[in-house]
Amino acid sequence: MHILDTFLIHYLHRFDKYCFTVELHDKKYTIGSGQPLFNVVIHKDIPKRELLSSTSLALGEAYMRKDLEIEGDLFTALQCILSQTSQFSLDKSALKRILYTPESKSYQKQQVSSHYDLGNDFYQLWLDPSMSYSCAYFKQEDDTLEQAQHNKVHYILEKLHLQPGMSLLDIGCGWGYLLIEAAQKYGVKGYGCTLSHEQWKKGQERIEALGLQGQVQIDLIDYRDLIKEGRTYDRIVSVGMLEHVGRSNYSIYMETADHLLKDGGLFLLHYISGLDESVGNPWMRKYIFPGGTLPSLREIINVAYNCDFRVIDVESLRRHYYKTLMCWYDNFQKVHDQVAAERGEEFVRMWDLYLCGCAAAFYIGNIDLHQVLMTKGVNNELPMTRWY
Template structure:
């Protein structure tokens, strides 16, 4: 046998940039040099095959089952490990069913629903009252999550340079808050589409409660089907939706948006971006966002120019998303017992790993979030300086 008792202990030695301890079978091992920052406690060994097939999947599932527990701060532990993700193993050939899932219309609807239809009551526990489930915008250090989400909505709408009477389309409109605010503040006509029945239902309730039936419309429909209706819009916005369309559909997505936007119109695309065109994290794709894919900035910019868009501004909101996720994570921890009572402890451990892990990924720069502002063709009518 190797000098280490198991392959797991040997394998974890590669993550030696930071010091931590590993406890297994009653023994304690130290990784790295210095004072340990946290302890990994394994209540069950993990096989060589599992670790080499996918480090993220094997350790993530172990944490969900409580086969792995962390003594110390979860954020610190994830930060130390994820900052060394170039040392993770991934055998793509063994995980084709996860990494290359179907990108058909029917399958995408199922995958989107699996995440967003967990229930409005569940999301209402830890999101802010606006039910905004995307990056907030912290203008001041003292901003609460609710304030920052309002900031994000207004900042996004300002970028669209809206005028009364314009038609605004929100592709993947969620619970409808952005559309409703646009209608109330700017007097535009709002249209939205979503594949989530729960989001659609909440959107209808909001529209009715505010008496906006004639000004805001949200359909439970695929954006490609919406395009077939032949409507043209002055402005299009899409927040956190292109991550779900799949790499093979990026061209179709941009083509569809271009087809629905009037000449000279503005398109604001807000999305989580990867640094490369990788297939993604297996654990995230299996448990959190089935079929999810993070476009790189370069490929979206290239697709934009393929379909008559001209990019006029790009902004990174990476550090804002780190702070947003930490707010969500702390909110979730405050209602953790309630979630366990409703959905079980394994689900709660999965969700806290997702929220905290994403916060880490934004904080260390493994992923980013961008707002890209584009015009359909040339627009010489906009202010010559950033007006927002």
Template sequence: MNVEKTFLKTFLKNFEEEAFAVDFWDGEEVVLGKGEPQFRVHIRKPLNKKDLLSSTSLAFGEAYMNGDVEFEGDLFLALNTVLKYMNKFNSDHKALPEIFHKITNKSKQREEVSSHYDIGNDFYSLWLDETMSYSCGYFKNENDTLYQAQMNKIHHILKKLNLKEGQSLLDIGCGWGMLLIEAAKKYKVKGLGITLSQEQFNKFSERIKEENLEDYLEVKLMDYRDLKKSKLSFDRVVSVGMLEHVGRPNYELFFEAVNAVLKDGGVFLLHYISGIKESEGDAWIKKYIFPGGVIPSLREIINISGDYNYHVIDVESLRLHYTKTLLEWYKNFNNNIDKVKEMFDERFIRMWSMYLCSCAATFNNGIIDLHQIVFTKGINNSLPITRKYLYED
């Protein structure tokens, strides 16, 4: 028996409580667990032992992208089962310096953000909802559509910000702009969105004109670090799904930027993917999906906020909402697969399927979380003292 096969069979012992089957390249079958296998894994070529020791997820992820590993059955079910044991995976960060780099300067981060968000608005519009919201939805009801969940999320955030007519709102990492559009239409606030993505800037600029909101909204191609010297000032600041791109060395810099533009007593809502503990992240995700991305822990962000005299008013986990959101995206992606195939090759399609399903599985298993934190800059005694207002129409 060759060394790769021996290593893989040893690794499979981690999953003995789960019912699935594995077919090796030489025709040998291994059946794990009891009862009928829930899915089948075909390993069509040996996987390099050194690669598996450097990063299990990267080795398997690339093998899946190349068609050397195939899952027969529901992809989410398979990944949800396997990633339950992610603490058994190998991850040697020192062996992959080109992936786990510490470069967080402006030009590098602009390049990394563009590599993901500038794939093309036509592509994202195939599987996102009409709002073009690329972040966790909020499912008030089990049968909410993706569009309803995203609108729920937007209005949930706007309520948490406790907006009043005439106030000013900054959205750091504004995406395609739907949150600010709703804020302007419902609360008559003046808003600025900043992004590093040219595609998002272009689309948001179009939307502002289409909605006749030129007197209320503006979007800029701008790095958050430039806020400190901008001399801008806002009553409210929101950031949705952007902190993950900042990098651990820059978390304090991010708070300094927010602090420079938020008025005393102002409200800051931070919505981001979080971890229980500080981590450098997953090699496959960092190489293929979010280069340079790092998931902050809840505790480190709250710890930093105290240094700036930011008071924590509310913390909410939307972890299971993100599982549902990702599965809705995956369903839309599959429903439009013929159009996707006109844009991208098979390797990209397999990569994106792995991305959506593996992320859904990691949220489902609590490997990562999604938190919304509401802060005030110093003391603000004018906010409601209960959460009742969040759930009133």
């Protein structure tokens, strides 16, 4: 056996909680004991230096380039490997440019655009018709993705205890579906902000098509600039945006929401949470969400109470996000050829790994999805029991 083969097989033995096989240079090796669950085929050597620098980056890039292939179910393979992240290598000093990116307005606008401005045509291929790109809510086992996304939006709107004539701010409003539903079904006046030009453009088209110009407004603006506009709101919601704020800006984010919300108002924060305050996955930060950071529940609760917020409910929707991601992954499989023709096979494999890997991470509990409902100050006018 070549010395590099010896190292690679030895390295992979640290992931022996589950049994799988590895094919390398016409030889097959077994990792773990029992019946193999999948087979890893390595077509090209993975440099030792890269593996020791970052397991996720080295294996992820090898998969993207097709230097590494999985024979068997990709979800099963990722579930097995990601359940052993304590065995991953990570040299933070070697990855400073990926792990510690600037969190200024200009950099974050670029980071958001790099993901969300891939084009509305791309996202329309595999999202549901509402263009909802966040965790759905499956009230029934057989809910379609479209129904589950509708459920999610209205579950959030119910939690916000909306009344006709109220003002609602959506920080990071995406393509505007939640604001439009709130305006049409609850009679509120909606205001949204986004840094994605593509999302803003689609939002304008939807508002005009529905004749909601006087009731819903979406601006291409950083949330940190909202205070300058001098408005305050009865309700604030933020869905899947906190992950892009950056750890150094959590206090600014919460203080901004505090400033914009009227006394007694409700704030619903819906975000992907990490189990701790780590810097995150290098592969995800390099290829999927540059600058993305997952805040832990405890640090967000702490920051909220540093302001004038009072938490009245917290709910985990972890398993709902697993199911949402598997729906997206299945939809994406159906458009592989079209996406590959436009963007290349490496892009397709990257998105396969992203969607399926996140599904596995939620399924095994490496990450979570929390909805945190808060009031600004004390509100004794709300029902004493859950109304949703």
